[in-house]
Amino acid sequence: MSKAKVKVPFSAALRMVGDYAGSRLREQLRSVAFIAVYLVVFQLLVFGSTPEQALRVTAGIGMVIFGLAFFMEGLFLGVMPLGDRVGIRLPARGGLIALIPFGLLLGVGATLAEPAVAALRVMGGEIQAWETPLLFYLLERNPQLLILAIGAGVGLAVAVGLARYYLAFSLKPLLFTIVPVLLLFSFIISRLEKLSPILGLAWDSGAVTTGAVTVPLVLALGIGVSRSLGKKEQTGSGFGIVTLASLFPILGVMVLSTSWAPLMPAPADxxxxxxxxxxxxxxxxxxxxxxxxxxxxxxxxxxxxxxxxxxxxxxxxxxxxxxxxRDFPYTVSQQAGILSVLGEEAIPAARSVLPLTIFLGIVLFLLLRDRPRYLDEVFLGIVFALIGMCLLTAGIRVGLRPLGDESGRRLPQVLEEVEVEKERIIIRDFDPSNLFSAFGPGEEEREFFHYYDGEEVKTLKFRPEWYEAEEQAYVHRVYESPLLHPSLARIGLGLILLFAFGMGFGTTIAEPAVNALGKSVENITVGTVRGDSVVRAISIGVGVGLIVGVLRILFVVPTIWILLPPYIIFLLLIALSDEEFVGIASDSGGVTTGAVTVPLVLAMGVGLGDEIGVKDSFGVLAMASIYPILAVLVFGLFVRKRQRNINRAAEGEENNE
Amino acid sequence: MSSSGNTIHRITCAVREGMTGRVAELLNELSIPEVLIENARSVRRRRRGRWFGFSGGYVEHLEDAPIELFQFSVLPEASQGVMEKLVQELAISHPGRGTVFVQEANEFIARPSNPVAESVAAPPSGKLGFLQDLALITCITSMQGSGQELARLALELGAGVPIVTLGSASGVRDRLGLLRITVPPRKELVHLLVPELDVEGVLRLLVEKGRLNRPGKGFVYSSSVLRGLLDTSMQLGPQESSASIEQMIAAIDELKANTAWRRRIADPQDSIGLELQKKCVEISLVCPEEGSSNYVEAALQAGAEGATITKVRQRMIGQKNAALPCERAVIIVPRQISGQVVDALMTADQNGSSQLRSLQTHDAPMSFSHRPRMVNKQT
Incomplete structure (x- = not known):
């Protein structure tokens, strides 16, 4: 095709690019603003401290905004059109025989390229081989096996999801089969001593598998396949694969654990x-x-x-x-220079963007002998996605995570009722003859000494019981008073939950995959369901999910009891909802745990777990995955009710209010 | 012009989502061979009493609901019968049930399943009165959310319930190189049935209020409608009289068999100095999904300015659930070049893999877009 190009004067081009970049940045500024302001305000008001290294944090947040802008644009220009195109072409050219192996490969490949085991390890916390041998084996000794099980689950999910459009069967019966099976399986596992610890791992694996690039890609792919087969009435509009990709890995991990359990030693002291x-x-x-x-x-x-x-x-x-x-990327807040952080994040960013897009490119160019309508745009989009991913993850590490980390660590203090020892300063060669006395009004004489900490001289009160005469050392103890007055400790719990909610809500609003889902929903429903509303419903769901997750950490509830209730409600709600919203809603569970949410939620969960001394923080991610589904289902019921009302009112059947 | 095509009647029917199954059945009964289906939304105003009856007033806001647009072609002699059947079976004459209208067009592609070859039998009863002097205004805007603004404006003018669809622009944007990413491809299309006498006035108002007279905001055109019934249920919420205004409008419309009495804009003379381009032709082509770019390029080389592409599904007779994903490209050209553009499209189709499923031309008496050199002096 030879296209006559229109020459745009340089200044006009510059203005166009400026407008374009400005609008994208403003959009992301809005989505990041909440979480950034929230974290800073929490620090200032609750903890009464200014964030450490404010400049660095600000730079980090700036990087997150630029990163998100690039990444989202990369998704819309490159990744999603590519997925859509393959989705439209593949069923026509290859039929079911092509769809199934393609789905399997894509799913397994996506998992191998972006293994989420690091996140699972962090959630696992301090695993002791003797207490939970199976967990130790899967997470520490042989994580490849775990990755394979998750990958097999995702692969199967994508294959089944694509085949579903082809064979035109509805998502509801599929969910009505898989979810009860999973719940029953989980219930049995929870009764077995050897197996019960892996329950949290299994359900969290389901949540973390779906990465920031995989989800939008699979969404676009599903929408393309669904449209090209034109069986909208039975299968919804192309949603539903993401949710299968969260459910099948759970099954995968449970099957793996059950079959490996006989080889494991029994838990022992x-x-x-x-x-x-x-x-x-x-x-x-x-x-x-x-x-x-x-x-x-x-x-x-x-x-x-x-x-x-x-x-x-x-x-x-x-x-x-x-x-x-090994220092997990989520736990240690490193003080490396911003540039070196960027360098470090470049490789994981490339791993999450390139293999998948290259795989789809190969399928499209070599097997389907087709090309996207705007090839250059797709290339640019992939480059944008790479830059964006790199900036985003680095920015989170530099800016948002330290904030979240600090809050997570300090948060449990609000529960404390007495002052706690914070640090000890050992002063060697302490000479008691250098003490001096001071007098107070109506008080007895007290002894003090001067202490020079390298910067300034402080006057400290001398306590004889802290002086160790044999070693000539004085151990000064720094105490920290409880953050809240003891009588207010109960409010402390409320504060923790509020923090958890805001964290979930704020990070999800900024999550690229969530916004991609919102835009897809808006396009498919021609604007009758607004993308912003979907994003908000999902974010509220994640917030609620985190509250439940944190309660589970605080009160050590068995995993099975936090899983059963929401999933049973889920089954009830999908019975009431129509196919399209079941697809949209259940996919919102998979999109929530992405590039922004996972690191921050992990930082909080682990920080909290560490302080309280809970062994593992499993379950938080699973909760962040099911509650948004419930939220969107409820939202969907409201939307449908409103639409029915409008139709009734339009026909004049509505009673006067 | 090498071929003049065959005259057909193109019927468009908009119903809410829950009724679509019934429409599909009905079209099967009428043995309509091919139907294009497009998702859309309807926009209405809702009046609600203020909370706790504060100050006794009302608040108004827009409510939208999903609808589906069905479009198919029949032979001219069959159109009255088919329309009557649709209106009767779907009770479209009742406000709020939907919209139906028919336009005359030329079909250039003679495929076995096109109505050119097949006659549809449905005897007209002549009992139903359709409105006669209507025109369809299509407004294509590129700003996100401006579709909603234009719909609000249309509701204020009180013509009928506006229908909004989504599309993407192709044409000038494609010629910008990579710079095109700065121009959002997403367009919102607002379709509005108005009395023919009001067309120019409404058009001017839309241009003025929708700021379409600024570069890159979109364009608007009108096309003629033979007959139609429009959805007058524009406002929801509490009614104060025994018959709603909408019902009265519908009744008077039916009595007069036109909407001229509702003329709102007395003097369509140039209030803001816009030069509307008169005598245009709307060329619309349908081809399988992702296949339109070659045709659009051919049209551009033949002198067209650009195209708007919408995603539609084409359902064949007898197939209840499967539909072929298609694209429809709409190209507006001045009448004097329409012949050469159609020829270029036909040539492109013969050189390519003959993918065109339909190619229709249709009069567009008025159009406006911000392109100074498009302004036509020869009206």
Whole structure:
């Protein structure tokens, strides 16, 4: 095709680009504003402290805004048109025979390219091999197996989802089959000692699998396939794959765990676990003897257990000693320079964008012998998505996460009723003869000393009981008073829940996949369902989900009891809703856990769990996934009711109010 | 012009989502071979009493509901019968049930399933009175949300319930190179049936209030309608009289068999100095999804200014649930070049894989867009 180009004068072009960039940035500024302001206000008002390194945080938030603008534009220009095009062409050219292997490959590929195991590990917290051998095996010893199980689940989900459009069967019966099966399976698992710990892992895997690039791509693909087959009436408008991609991995992980469970040693206490009689059984959890020894030495608190594994010389300065604690990207707030953070994030960004788009490109160009309508736009879009992803994740690390982290760590303080020791300063070569006395009104004489901390001289009160005469050392203790007056501790719980809600709401509003879903819904319904409203419903759902998740962490509720109620309500609601909204709603569960939400929610969940001393924080992500579904279903029922009212009123059947 | 095409009647029927199954059945009964279906939304005003009856007034806001547009062609002699059947079976004469209208067009593609080859039998009863002097105004805007604004304006003018569809622009945008990403492709199309006498006035008002006289905001054109029934249920909410204004309007419309009595704009003379382009032709083509770009390019090379593309589904007779995803491109050209554009499109179709499923031309007496050099001096 030879197209005559229109020459646009440079200044006009510049103005066009300026307007365009400005409008996109304003849009993202609005979506990020809530969470940024919320976190800062929380810090200022509740904790009464200014954020550390305000400049860095501001720079980070700026990067998030630019990142989101680039990424969203990349989705709309490149990733989604590509998915749409393949979706339109594939069924026509290859039929069902092409759809199924394509779906499988896409699902497995997407999972392998963007493994979410890091997030699951963080949620898993401190896993002790002897307490939950199966969990330890899946997360620490053999995570590849877990990734494969999740990948198989996602692959199967995409294949089934695509086949569904082809064979024109409805999503409802599918959900009515899978969800009860999953719930029953989970219930059985929750009754088994060996298996019950993996329940949280399984349901959270479902939530994290669907990455920031995968979701919009699969959405566009589904809409394309659905349109090209033209069976709108039975199958909705192309939604529904994302939800399958959250449900099937749960099944995958549960099946994997059940079939591997017989190989695992039974949960035991430390000493039994490391005892020589059980050695052969527990060896499946470790690479070799040395690994076991290292593990025992670094993790076990029981002297006896350490002795049983023997070989003390390992306990020197083995550099691999701490390697199991690789610093997970979510827990450590690194102080690296912004540029080096950008550099570090470039590789994961490329991994999440490139393999998928290249795979679709190959399918489109080589197998289908077709090309997108605007090839250059698609290329530009992919580049935008890359830049955006990189800026976004780096910005979150630099700007938003430290804020979330700080709040997460400090938040549990609102529950404390007495002052707690914060740090100890050891002053060596302390000379009590340098003390001086001071007098107060009507009080006895007290002794003080001067302390120079490298910056300024402070006057500290001397307490004889803190002075250790033998070592000539004085241990000064810094206390922190409770954030709230003891009588207000109950409000503290409310504050934590409020914080959790705002965190969920704010991060979801900024989540690119959620906005992509909103735009798709608006387009398909010709604006009768506004994208903004869908985004808001999803965000409220995530907020509520996080409240439930945090309550679970605080009160240590068994996972099964937080899963059953929402999923049963879910089944009731889909019975009431029509096909299209079932698709839209259940897909909103998968889109919520993406590039913005996961790191921040993890930071909060883990921070909270750490402070309170809870072992794992599983369940938070699963909750952030089911509650938005419920929220959108309820929203859908309202929309339908309003539309029916309008139709009735238009025909004059409405009674005068 | 190498071929003049065959005269057909193009019927458009808009009903709310819940009635679409019934429409499909009805069209099957009438053995209409092919139907184009498009998702759309209707916009109405709702009046609501203020909370707790504060100050006794009303608040008004817009409410929209999903509707579906069915479009199909029949032979001219069959159109009256088909329209009557639709109106009777779907009770469209009752305000709020929907809209139906018929336009005359030329079909250039003779495929076996086009009505050119097949006659549709449905004897006209002559009992139903359709409104005669109507015109369809189509307003294509590129600003997000401006479709809603124009719909509000249309409701204030009180012609009928506006119908909004989505589309994308193709044409000049495609020639900008990568710079085109700065021009949003998404368009909102507002369709509005108005009395023919009011066309010019409404058009001017839409241009003025919708600020279509600024670059890049979109354009508007009118096309003639033979007969139709329009949805007058423009306002929802509490009514104060025993018959609603809408019912009265519908009754008078029916008595007079036209809407000229509702003329609102007395003097359509140039109040804001707009030069409307007269005597245009609307060329609309339908081809399988993603296939329109070659045709649009051919039309552009033959002198067209641009095209608006909407996504539609084409359902064949007998197939209840399956529909072929199609694209419809609408191109507005001055009458004197319409022949060469049609020829270029036909040539492109023969050179390509003959994908055109329909190519129709239809008179568009008036149009306006902000393109100074498009202003036509020879009216």
């Amino acid at each position: 430390e000493e039994d676990f490391f005892s020589p009689e059980n050695r052969s059984e527990v060896m499946i959890l470790f690479e070799n003897e040395a690994h076991l020894q290292r593990y025992a030495l670094t993790h076990s608190v029981s002297e006896k257990a350490r002795e049983m594994v023997g070989d003390e010389q390992l306990e020197s300065t083995d550099s691999n000693f701490m390697d199991y604690r």
